[in-house]
Amino acid sequence: MANKLIGEIDLHKRISNIFAARNIITAKDALSMTEFELMELLDVGMKEIQSAVRLISEAASPPCQSARSLLEQKVENEYLLGHLPTHLKGLDSALCGGIPFGVLTELVGPPGIGKSQFCMKLALSASFPKAYGGLDGRVIYIDVESKFSSRRVIEMGLKSFPEVFHLKGMAQEMAGRILVLRPTSLSDFTQSIQELKESILKNQVKLLVIDSMTALLSGENKPGAQRQQHQLGWHISFLKSLAEFARIPIVVTNQVRSQNRDETSQYSFQAKLKDGFEEHTRTYDSHLVAALGINWAHAVTIRLVLESKSGQRIIKVAKSPMSPPLAFPFHITSAGISLLSDDGTELKGPGINNIHARAKLKDRFQEHTRRYDSHLVAALGINWDHAVTIRLVLEAKSGQRIIKVAKSPMSPPLAFPFHITSEGISLLSDDGAELKGRGINNIHARGHSDMINFNGDCS
Numbered sequence: 064m065a066n067k068l069i070g071e072i073d074l075h076k077r078i079s080n081i082f083a084a085r086n087i088i089t090a091k092d093a094l095s096m097t098e099f100e101l102m103e104l105l106d107v108g109m110k111e112i113q114s115a116v117r118l119i120s121e122a123a124s125p126p127c128q129s130a131r132s133l134l135e136q137k138v139e140n141e142y143l144l145g146h147l148p149t150h151l152k153g154l155d156s157a158l159c160g161g162i163p164f165g166v167l168t169e170l171v172g173p174p175g176i177g178k179s180q181f182c183m184k185l186a187l188s189a190s191f192p193k194a195y196g197g198l199d200g201r202v203i204y205i206d207v208e209s210k211f212s213s214r215r216v217i218e219m220g221l222k223s224f225p226e227v228f229h230l231k232g233m234a235q236e237m238a239g240r241i242l243v244l245r246p247t248s249l250s251d252f253t254q255s256i257q258e259l260k261e262s263i264l265k266n267q268v269k270l271l272v273i274d275s276m277t278a279l280l281s282g283e284n285k286p287g288a289q290r291q292q293h294q295l296g297w298h299i300s301f302l303k304s305l306a307e308f309a310r311i312p313i314v315v316t317n318q319v320r321s322q323n324r325d326e327t328s329q330y331s332f333q334a335k336l337k338d339g340f341e342e343h344t345r346t347y348d349s350h351l352v353a354a355l356g357i358n359w360a361h362a363v364t365i366r367l368v369l370e371s372k373s374g375q376r377i378i379k380v381a382k383s384p385m386s387p388p389l390a391f392p393f394h395i396t397s398a399g400i401s402l403l404s405d406d407g408t409e410l411k412g413p414g415i416n417n418i419h420a421r422a423k424l425k426d427r428f429q430e431h432t433r434r435y436d437s438h439l440v441a442a443l444g445i446n447w448d449h450a451v452t453i454r455l456v457l458e459a460k461s462g463q464r465i466i467k468v469a470k471s472p473m474s475p476p477l478a479f480p481f482h483i484t485s486e487g488i489s490l491l492s493d494d495g496a497e498l499k500g501r502g503i504n505n506i507h508a509r510g511h512s513d514m515i516n517f518n519g520d521c522s
């Protein structure tokens with residue numbers, strides 16, 4: 064508006080020509096001067112100057128709008144901006160159609176809970192043909208932890224949308240629409256996202272995924288949480304403006320982990336300290352704030368918390384401008400994430416922003432395994448568990464050697480009995496038994512009494 068040309072404003076021709084002759088071209092040029100200055104410069108009477116300034120101001124100001132018309136515009140824009148369906152019915156209806164365009168959405172939760180699985184399914188949904196509920200677009204998937212698996216995406220597609228994926232060439236076509244970038248450092252990542260702006264518009268990109276932001280920070284060896292948060296500040300505003308500018312959903316994953324003995328973590332900006340419970344949770348904040356920074360938590364429009372409670376995976380809509388806090392139990396199958404119920408349970412109180420890394424220790428047996436956690440954490444370091452993509456656990460249970468796929472982005476937890484002969488390791492059966500519950504990350508060294516559990520991994 065300020066750059067509106069004076070020549071295009073409905074001024075008297077003579078006055079308009081005088082402005083042009085004195086090189087006052089835009090509304091901003093004219094309105095930056097006082098009426099006396101204009102009088103002096105243009106050599107025109109006060110009355111004429113006042114009338115010209117009034118007309119220029121009117122032309123340069125945005126029109127008045129009623130609250131009603133603003134609301135109508137908002138609804139219209141939301142419709143135009145659209146949503147990326149998650150194909151999880153309950154979640155899609157809570158989010159008015161799915162992950163909204165034009166804003167940042169954060170998936171936050173402990174390792175192994177299913178954040179990458181969720182992102183891969185979103186990538187599928189964005190690249191899928193419109194006729195089948197997709198967006199028919201391309202996806203940029205920034206895979207910091209090298210967890211993206213095209214095999215897994217195709218498996219999800221075949222199981223979730225068999226009618227489309229069995230069409231000849233469709234799997235290749237879908238996989239070809241997902242561009243995977245693997246930055247090796249924060250500066251590499253910075254360069255990649257700066258270069259993205261143009262290609263997002265040119266290439267019909269409908270989704271940008273960053274999996275995960277935490278891994279980018281933990282990869283940097285710079286000392287001091289403050290410094291890391293400061294570095295992240297630029298990325299937050301850049302990604303936010305990129306989402307708005309390109310009108311696409313940007314989905315970012317973040318791991319959280321409590322280094323403390325309790326398994327609950329909480330975002331620090333939530334809940335004023337009033338009572339003992341909140342005072343207690345405060346001790347865990349410092350770790351989370353160090354990883355993500357306070358500005359990050361404010362910048363995201365949608366926050367979905369994925370957690371595990373009493374052996375059940377749960378997805379919570381923890382922050383959303385259009386939904387109350389809701390929780391949905393889910394599981395992961397070969398078709399990807401699916402909800403066990405589409406009716407979310409409404410959440411109240413401080414629980415909304417708590418993140419359960421695993422079930423609370425309830426009995427003496429588990430209390431016993433806890434002693435070994437500190438040993439593992441001390442030996443391997445807390446970042447170790449985050450860093451590995453595949454974890455195979457080799458253990459002995461009731462005299463039988465077992466190899467377990469305990470962490471994998473493309474396989475459910477499976478156990479295979481094996482033995483070792485002169486030819487090396489061989490499986491006794493090629494049909495793995497699927498594992499459920501806490502046993503997945505337990506390691507049996509001999510009998511029950513020697514069991515070790517990976518600290519913080521979800522059960």
Ligand SMILES: Nc1ncnc2c1ncn2[C@@H]1O[C@H](COP(=O)(O)OP(=O)(O)OP(=O)(O)O)[C@@H](O)[C@H]1O
Pocket residue numbers: 172173174175176177178179180181208210215218318395396397398449470471472473474475476
């Ligand atoms: N084909 C499959 N069938 C069933 N479950 C699977 C399959 N592939 C992977 N999973 C399950 O998905 C889980 C891993 O999820 P995912 O890799 O998304 O975790 P994450 O939250 O991204 O972890 P991290 O923070 O460590 O990256 C594992 O429990 C694994 O068993």
